[in-house]
Amino acid sequence: MKVLVTVKRVIDYNVKVRVKSDNTDVDLNNVKMAINPFCEIAVEEAVRLKEAGTATEIVVVSLGPQAAQEQLRTALALGADRAILVQSDENLESLSVAKLLAKVVEKEQPDLVLMGKQAIDSDNNQTGQMLAALTGMGQGTFASEVKVEDGKVQVTREVDGGLQTVELSTPAVVTTDLRLNEPRYASLPNIMKAKRKPLETLTPADLGVEVKANTKLLKVEPPAERSAGIKVADVAELVDKLKNEAKVI
Amino acid sequence: MSILVIAEHDNQALKPSTLSTLAAAAQIGGDVTLLVAGNGCAAAGDAAAKAEGVAKVLLADNPAYDHEIAENMAALIKSLAEGYTHILAPASANGKNFMPRVAALLDVGQISDIIKVESADTFARPIYAGNAIATVQSLDAVKVITVRGTAFDAVSAEGGNAAVEALSQVEDTGLSRYVSEEMAKSDRPELTSARVVISGGRGMADSEHFHLLEKVADKLGAAVGASRAAVDAGFAPNDMQVGQTGKIVAPELYVAVGISGAIQHLAGMKDSKVIVAINKDEEAPIFQVADYGLVADLFTALPELDESL
Numbered sequence: 127m128k129v130l131v132t133v134k135r136v137i138d139y140n141v142k143v144r145v146k147s148d149n150t151d152v153d154l155n156n157v158k159m160a161i162n163p164f165c166e167i168a169v170e171e172a173v174r175l176k177e178a179g180t181a182t183e184i185v186v187v188s189l190g191p192q193a194a195q196e197q198l199r200t201a202l203a204l205g206a207d208r209a210i211l212v213q214s215d216e217n218l219e220s221l222s223v224a225k226l227l228a229k230v231v232e233k234e235q236p237d238l239v240l241m242g243k244q245a246i247d248s249d250n251n252q253t254g255q256m257l258a259a260l261t262g263m264g265q266g267t268f269a270s271e272v273k274v275e276d277g278k279v280q281v282t283r284e285v286d287g288g289l290q291t292v293e294l295s296t297p298a299v300v301t302t303d304l305r306l307n308e309p310r311y312a313s314l315p316n317i318m319k320a321k322r323k324p325l326e327t328l329t330p331a332d333l334g335v336e337v338k339a340n341t342k343l344l345k346v347e348p349p350a351e352r353s354a355g356i357k358v359a360d361v362a363e364l365v366d367k368l369k370n371e372a373k374v375i
Numbered sequence: 376m377s378i379l380v381i382a383e384h385d386n387q388a389l390k391p392s393t394l395s396t397l398a399a400a401a402q403i404g405g406d407v408t409l410l411v412a413g414n415g416c417a418a419a420g421d422a423a424a425k426a427e428g429v430a431k432v433l434l435a436d437n438p439a440y441d442h443e444i445a446e447n448m449a450a451l452i453k454s455l456a457e458g459y460t461h462i463l464a465p466a467s468a469n470g471k472n473f474m475p476r477v478a479a480l481l482d483v484g485q486i487s488d489i490i491k492v493e494s495a496d497t498f499a500r501p502i503y504a505g506n507a508i509a510t511v512q513s514l515d516a517v518k519v520i521t522v523r524g525t526a527f528d529a530v531s532a533e534g535g536n537a538a539v540e541a542l543s544q545v546e547d548t549g550l551s552r553y554v555s556e557e558m559a560k561s562d563r564p565e566l567t568s569a570r571v572v573i574s575g576g577r578g579m580a581d582s583e584h585f586h587l588l589e590k591v592a593d594k595l596g597a598a599v600g601a602s603r604a605a606v607d608a609g610f611a612p613n614d615m616q617v618g619q620t621g622k623i624v625a626p627e628l629y630v631a632v633g634i635s636g637a638i639q640h641l642a643g644m645k646d647s648k649v650i651v652a653i654n655k656d657e658e659a660p661i662f663q664v665a666d667y668g669l670v671a672d673l674f675t676a677l678p679e680l681d682e683s684l
């Protein structure tokens with residue numbers, strides 16, 4: 127079985143982003159970048175499928191600036207076999223990314239596409255579902271467990287109220303949630319080995335896709351700040367404040 | 376303008392998030408049609424007809440829409456889309472699942488998780504775990520939007536008198552099959568619409584101690600939430616996770632117990648009206664957003680709180 131995994135280059139999750147003073151966007155200058163954590167979980171799942179003998183090849187794809195090669199190399203060090211960068215300096219919105227990925231899917235013919243459920247920068251939670259729609263595949267979103275058996279994928283999903291299991295025929299798109307697995311760290315020898323694994327660079331034009339904007343960003347502002355309140359001395363004072371000052375209990 | 380709203384329901388009644396989504400639709404302005412799709416959902420269809428501001432209800436009651444399987448839901452909505460300028464759904468697990476699929480089938484983008492309607496084509500939404508608010512203008516002919524329920528005051532569930540039209544067409548893609556579900560049972564209020572939420576974090580130490588929290592919750596009539604760390608450790612089920620990638624809550628009172636206040640957690644609760652933090656580390660970032668902070672060991676503070684309520 128061939129698995130396609132996608133990774134997005136995003137701000138490191140530990141970094142608190144700042145809004146530019148002219149309110150045009152957030153400031154990503156000199157900010158630490160990393161693989162989107164949900165994509166890292168997708169890579170880990172693919173590697174585990176390969177270790178279990180279910181997957182035979184893992185192709186990792188990223189779409190974005192040339193610097194996204196770093197994230198592809200990380201994925202290769204974690205166990206992906208080869209990488210594709212669809213290079214573009216434009217702001218790629220979800221629908222364009224899904225269209226580009228649909229072309230990669232057409233070329234690569236994977237049996238399973240593993241993606242993160244959302245990117246922690248735009249917080250959109252869209253691309254996997256859009257790719258599934260464009261390619262006519264079934265979708266198993268927000269996965270906390272993935273089982274592959276004879277041409278079928280069983281996906282247990284984190285939904286409101288609990289867990290839901292669906293069965294999809296392959297090829298299918300699965301998007302990862304936090305509980306699917308705990309990603310490993312790349313070992314030094316694997317980081318060295320990853321440098322020699324193949325990395326192909328394509329452009330949107332190579333894939334015959336015209337990148338289009340569906341939205342226009344008008345402004346970006348910091349959220350309303352909350353200021354710290356007071357410290358109470360003990361539980362009795364807390365209860366008194368909640369009853370008589372805040373009047374919420 | 377003509378708006379199609381997709382209802383979140385449990386077959387019997389509308390979920391509060393539907394009423395908040397209707398409020399967002401009212402701010403956009405125009406005729407509102409409410410789609411109720413499910414299996415055995417006629418009662419929800421009747422409830423939908425009574426909701427404030429609904430001009431028409433479309434009822435798609437068929438096994439194909441059981442558990443709102445995304446592939447069939449998206450095919451259905453696409454088949455109904457013509458003539459609507461906006462398609463809205465709550466940013467719930469269901470809405471997040473099928474709406475981007477709808478958008479792609481219509482060859483348009485999606486604007487996720489809006490918190491404000493600026494105009495019929497311009498909306499505000501949080502990005503970067505709520506550390507920035509983006510105002511975006513849609514350039515598409517049809518606006519596909521998911522709505523953050525806590526950001527809009529629900530319309531009334533009563534007072535409307537819309538006609539219900541039963542749909543005869545069935546969209547069954549056969550792409551996906553529902554196998555089973557495992558729902559957490561609880562008599563407590565639902566997390567995203569509760570007036571009071573009390574959440575526990577890694578500091579709760581184990582699931583035994585997590586019950587301390589549940590006792591207090593019951594006295595307060597509160598819903599119980601959790602940090603990711605508490606869910607990962609198995610103290611609480613996944614659907615209790617509050618945060619950037621879990622549930623978004625904005626109750627009157629949020630009590631965070633043994634939670635440090637990581638940005639991903641704050642993203643899910645910092646719009647609460649009153650925030651209380653109980654933590655033994657006085658440097659914990661949660662205190663920076665708390666109206667009332669208690670620096671204490673939760674294992675003594677929680678039983679005391681339980682007693683004094």
Ligand SMILES: Cc1cc2nc3c(=O)[nH]c(=O)nc-3n(C[C@H](O)[C@H](O)[C@H](O)COP(=O)(O)OP(=O)(O)OC[C@H]3O[C@@H](n4cnc5c(N)ncnc54)[C@H](O)[C@@H]3O)c2cc1C
Binds near residue numbers: 653
């Ligand atoms: C992609 C991604 C998405 C994420 N999404 C979410 C999300 O949606 N929601 C979320 O919550 N997190 C999320 N996280 C995780 C987040 O970064 C933090 O790791 C998590 O919120 C920490 O949980 P915590 O506060 O319970 O644990 P910790 O940070 O370990 O804090 C435990 C706190 O308990 C206190 N404590 C310990 N013992 C006691 C005691 N006896 N009495 C009183 N206080 C005590 C400690 O002082 C400490 O402040 C996400 C992370 C990533 C990478």
